[in-house]
Amino acid sequence: MRLIRCLNPSCNGKAAGKPSVYAGSRMRAVAFFMTTLVTVLPAFAGPAPRKATGFETVSNEEFLPGIPPDIAALKVSKGDPSGKIFLSWESTTLDGNYAIYRSFYESGPFIKIGETESKTFCDATADEGWKYWYMVCRINGGTPGVPAVDYGYRKPEIPKGLTVSEMLDGRNKPWPVPSTAGEREREKLHLRLYEKYYESYLMATFISLVGRFYINSGELLAYRDFKVYSWDPGNRKIYFEKPGIFAAKFYSRRFFRFIRDMHDMKIPYDELLPRVIKNAVIFCIPSGEKEIKEPDGRCRYIPNLEAVALGTEYIRDYEYWKSNTIFFATSDDEIYKRIREVQMRGY
Structure with missing residues (x-):
C-alpha cells in the first residue's frame, strides 16, 4: 500500500512541507490519504469484511484552537426494536451535504455508506447484533469537515424458547x-x-x-x-x-x-x-x-x-x-x- 500525505484531497501526490496557516483560516490539522484499503481479517462467524477504495479521512482530533466541529450531538440508535440503526445530528455550520461512514472498529478503517442533505440517516444494511462505529462529517466543496463519531447496533433477536x-x-x-x-x-x-x-x-x-x-x-x-x-x-x-x-x-x-x-x-x-x-x-x-x-x-x-x-x-x-x-x-x-x-x- 502506498500512502501520500497532503492537506488537500486534490493534491498532486508530491511530498509537501509544513502547511502555512493564515489569519481567519479555517484549515484543520487533518491529513488526507489516497489509499486503496482492503480489510483482511481472520475468519469468524459474522458478516464478511468489505472492501473500500477512495479517500479516507484520518483525524486525531488535534484541530486548530477555536475551530468547532461541523457536527454536534450525533446520536446513533442502540438496539432499536425496528431492526434498523438510525443516526441524527445537528450542524454547527450552514446546511450542506453530509457523508456517513461505518466501521467495526472505533479507530477505523471507515467505509463510506451514504451521503445525505438531511440531518438524519437510516442504516438498513447493518447486520443484526454487531456493534458499528459511525462517522458523520459535513462536505464543503468536496472537502470533508471535522467528523463526529458514535456507535450503534441492531437489536439481536431473542432465541425461541421451549413450548x-x-x-x-x-x-x-x-x-x-x-x-x-x-x-x-x-x-x-x-x-x-x-x-x-x-x-x-x-x-x-x-x-x-x-x-x-x-x-x-x-x-x-x-x-x-x-x-x-x-x-x-x-x-x-x-x-x-x-x-x-x-x-x-x-x-x-x-x-x-x-x-x-x-x-x-x-x-x-x-x-x-x-x-x-x-x-x-x-x-x-x-x-x-x-x-x-x-x-x-x-x-x-x-x-x-x-x-x-x-x-x-x-x-x-x-x-x-x-x-x-x-x-x-x-x-x-x-x-x-x-x-x-x-x-x-x-x-
Missing part, C-alpha cells in the same frame, strides 16, 4: 434402578437433600398451570440444556450461557441454600451440581443486551435474560415429576415486581 408441549410431553420415563451398592448409597444421600426442597403435588400442578399460561402468551421464555454456567456464591447468583446466542442471570437465595446444604451433607459439588443444571429448565424474561468481544476485536450484542425461576428434578422427565420437582424462585425484588405487573395484566 409447553416440548417441556411436558416427554415426561414419561420410569425411575432407573441403581446398578451397584455404591450408586444406591449415593442416590440415597442425594435424595435426602432433594426431599427437603420438593414441592407438593398440588403446588407443582399450580406452578405448571401458571407457567403454561405465561409461556403460551410469550411473557415467559423457557430454556434447558445449558453446558456453560458459572456461579457467584457471595452474591447468590448463577450465570447461564449458550455461547454466542444469549446469556441469563439467576439470583436466588433459596437456590444457594440448596448449595449450602449440599456442602453441609458433604456432597461434592462436581458430583451433584452438573446434574442439577443438566435437568433444569429456567424461565426467563428479556433484560436488554450483553456486549461480547470476538477474537478479531469486533464486538457484538447478544440478548441478556433474567431468570425468574428454575425447575429441576433428580431424574429428568420422570413420569411422576410433579411430586419430584424442585422450583427455585428469583430473590430479585425488581423482577418480582415485574412478574406481579404481568400477573395483574393477565388477570
Whole structure:
C-alpha cells in the first residue's frame, strides 16, 4: 500500500512541507490519504469484511484552537426494536451535504455508506447484533469537515424458547434402578437433600398451570440444556450461557441454600451440581443486551435474560415429576415486581 500525505484531497501526490496557516483560516490539522484499503481479517462467524477504495479521512482530533466541529450531538440508535440503526445530528455550520461512514472498529478503517442533505440517516444494511462505529462529517466543496463519531447496533433477536408441549410431553420415563451398592448409597444421600426442597403435588400442578399460561402468551421464555454456567456464591447468583446466542442471570437465595446444604451433607459439588443444571429448565424474561468481544476485536450484542425461576428434578422427565420437582424462585425484588405487573395484566 502506498500512502501520500497532503492537506488537500486534490493534491498532486508530491511530498509537501509544513502547511502555512493564515489569519481567519479555517484549515484543520487533518491529513488526507489516497489509499486503496482492503480489510483482511481472520475468519469468524459474522458478516464478511468489505472492501473500500477512495479517500479516507484520518483525524486525531488535534484541530486548530477555536475551530468547532461541523457536527454536534450525533446520536446513533442502540438496539432499536425496528431492526434498523438510525443516526441524527445537528450542524454547527450552514446546511450542506453530509457523508456517513461505518466501521467495526472505533479507530477505523471507515467505509463510506451514504451521503445525505438531511440531518438524519437510516442504516438498513447493518447486520443484526454487531456493534458499528459511525462517522458523520459535513462536505464543503468536496472537502470533508471535522467528523463526529458514535456507535450503534441492531437489536439481536431473542432465541425461541421451549413450548409447553416440548417441556411436558416427554415426561414419561420410569425411575432407573441403581446398578451397584455404591450408586444406591449415593442416590440415597442425594435424595435426602432433594426431599427437603420438593414441592407438593398440588403446588407443582399450580406452578405448571401458571407457567403454561405465561409461556403460551410469550411473557415467559423457557430454556434447558445449558453446558456453560458459572456461579457467584457471595452474591447468590448463577450465570447461564449458550455461547454466542444469549446469556441469563439467576439470583436466588433459596437456590444457594440448596448449595449450602449440599456442602453441609458433604456432597461434592462436581458430583451433584452438573446434574442439577443438566435437568433444569429456567424461565426467563428479556433484560436488554450483553456486549461480547470476538477474537478479531469486533464486538457484538447478544440478548441478556433474567431468570425468574428454575425447575429441576433428580431424574429428568420422570413420569411422576410433579411430586419430584424442585422450583427455585428469583430473590430479585425488581423482577418480582415485574412478574406481579404481568400477573395483574393477565388477570
